[in-house]
Amino acid sequence: MPPAGALLLTLAAVIALAVHLIEPPHRHRGDQLPGLTYEAERATPRAPLALVVTSVQDNGPAAKADIAAGDVIDRIDGRPIASVASVGRAMRSDARKGPLLHIRHAGESRYKHLPSAHAKEPHVAKDTRRRG
Structure with a gap:
């Protein structure tokens, strides 16, 4: 392969890698x-x-579910995560209540329920004075 062709292939590979890394x-x-x-x-x-x-x-x-950067999620609803697409499927199947996540952090593991982004906050009355 001529040197110019090899240079172009290398440049194309570097650009493809850069695009992948910034996504x-x-x-x-x-x-x-x-x-x-x-x-x-x-x-x-x-x-x-x-x-x-x-x-x-x-x-x-x-x-609100006390999840922090650095936490590692290794199960959703008790099942190992097969693919990124399975994350989307779990979110759609649990759209109302949200998924149950198994989280590892600093050698400890715990389960956390991740509320749906569309879940409504419970209504709390602003004025709770008793009458009478």
Whole structure:
């Protein structure tokens, strides 16, 4: 291959890698967990996914569920995460109540219910004085 052709292929590969690196960790709205961003990782090629929380929206559903950056989500509704698409399926199937997440952080593990982004806050009356 002529040197110019090799240079063009290398340049194309570098550009493709740069585009891949600057894309958000999840591209499709249906694959998101409300109130947080994550990066999907696999320990080995055939292992289930682990979602590493990279940021949490202030006062969002994840923050209210006490989920923090650095937490690792390795199960949704008791099942290992097979793919990023399965995250979207879990969110759609649990649209009203939100999914139950198994979270690992600093050697500890816990389950947290992640409220749906569309879940309504419970109504609390502003004026609770008793009459009479």
